[in-house]
Amino acid sequence: MSARTLYFTGAESVRVDEEAVPDPGPSQVRVRTELSGISPGTELLVYRGEVDSELATDETIDALDGTFSYPLQYGYAAVGRVTAIGAEVDDNWLDRRVFAFNPHESHFLAEPSSLIPTTLPPEQAVFMPNVEAAVNFVMDARPRIGARVVVFGQGPVGLLTTGLLADFPLASLVTVDPCASRRRLSEALGADRSVTPGNLGDVDADITFELSGNPPALDRAIDATGYAGQVIVGSWYGSKGVSLDLGHHFHRSHIRVRSSQVSRIDPDHADRWDKDRRLDVVRSWLSDTDLSALLTHEIDIERAGEAYQLLANRPDDAVQVVLTYN
Incomplete structure (x- = not known):
């Protein structure tokens, strides 16, 4: 053999x-x-x-x-x-x-x-690793009751992030992806609606997640975020260039753009969380969720x-x- x-x-x-x-x-x-x-x-x-x-x-x-x-x-x-x-x-x-x-x-x-x-x-x-990444994104975002949330990208990690967010008492959960099959899966996992990139409309989001791996989506995520909201960037763009329009809308918006990556626990959580505790959440969710x-x-x-x-x-x-x- x-x-x-x-x-x-x-x-x-x-x-x-x-x-x-x-x-x-x-x-x-x-x-x-x-x-x-x-x-x-x-x-x-x-x-x-x-x-x-x-x-x-x-x-x-x-x-x-x-x-x-x-x-x-x-x-x-x-x-x-x-x-x-x-x-x-x-x-x-x-x-x-x-x-x-x-x-x-x-x-x-x-x-x-x-x-x-x-x-x-x-x-x-x-x-397991993609659920762990999704848990990390949601932890870093800290969604509040009644939050308006948009997730860009519904590949595996985006869909899993949507599934986790659907358990929160949000005001709205909207996802964005060009692929129709992924949009259907997104709504099955709990998104209120899933749209193509050109059909998002005015959402005034409290939190947006950029998980598409597509550089132009980061600009769209910032544009969809309301005053003093935050953008969680889980995408890795590799050597692809990212061009952003940080004109008057962003300059006066107090929007926070934050990277989130699973390899390390954010220091903000380190007083109560470590990788073992995060992994316990991952295993519990996987045991209860049919993927x-x-x-x-x-x-x-x-x-x-x-x-x-x-x-x-x-x-x-x-x-x-x-x-x-x-």
């Missing part, structure tokens, strides 16, 4: 290599991947070559310890079972289902401390190139795409 590993080899180019199945060291376990989720935000930037090649992939994740220079492994949503353990590892780890922030590959080694045991089905557990409608495609890793082409060229046909390892 060989292991299969996905590499990004250049702009719009991936390959899958067969490699030896690794043996765990004394303090490690080996995981056999069941599913791994593709991020249509960050991973499409990598796939298209729209990331600075000298930038560190993620300093907070041990499995992503290099830079974005090709060739590279990437991905951070793997669900699998522990199939072998090192001599120093407790026997209870054997055959556990775990989640890992790990690139796309059929087998990998990890320290048990880096894994998250889960009893969720793999099709549900694979959403099967968001998982639109399961594609074997051998056809990974097709998966990225699908997300890049036909966004109206796909939401969450996962790689399988049969």
Whole structure:
């Protein structure tokens, strides 16, 4: 049996290599991947070559310890079972289902401390990092009772943010996306209405979230925000330029534009929150929320190139795409 590993080899180019199945060291376990989720935000930037090649992939994740220079492994949503353990590892780890922030590959080694045991089905557990990001966005926004909220972008993380916000007693929750299928999913998750970018109208929002990954949407989000409101920017634009109109409307508006990213807890929350507590919220919400409608495609890793082409060229046909390892 060989292991299969996905590499990004250049702009719009991936390959899958067969490699030896690794043996765990004394303090490690080996995981056999069941599913791994593709991020249509960050991973499409990598796939298209729209990331600075000298930038560190993620300093907070041990499995992503290099830079974005090709060739590279990437991905951070793997669900699998522990199939072998090192001599120093407790026997209870054997055959556990775990989640890992790990690139796309059929087998990998990890320290048990880096894994998250889960009893969720793999099709549900694979959403863990995007739900964690969505929880982080909502925490940073601090929506109040009766708030008017607009979410730009209804990809996986935008839809999950919408689902979380729908649990709040808001005055209105409006979402914006060009894809009709995503707008329908958005309303099913609790949006009061979901519109195309040109049909938002005057909403005077208290909070807007920019989660589309589309640079012009940030200007639209600022424009949709009312006096002294705030814009939460969860998008990563990579090397794409962002042009903003900060004329008289913004100058006198007291609008606050705030970045939000999941790798670290905002210092404003650090007195009461840490990553473990945030993860408890994620697991609780996932156990109560059916996300099967968001998982639109399961594609074997051998056809990974097709998966990225699908997300890049036909966004109206796909939401969450996962790689399988049969």
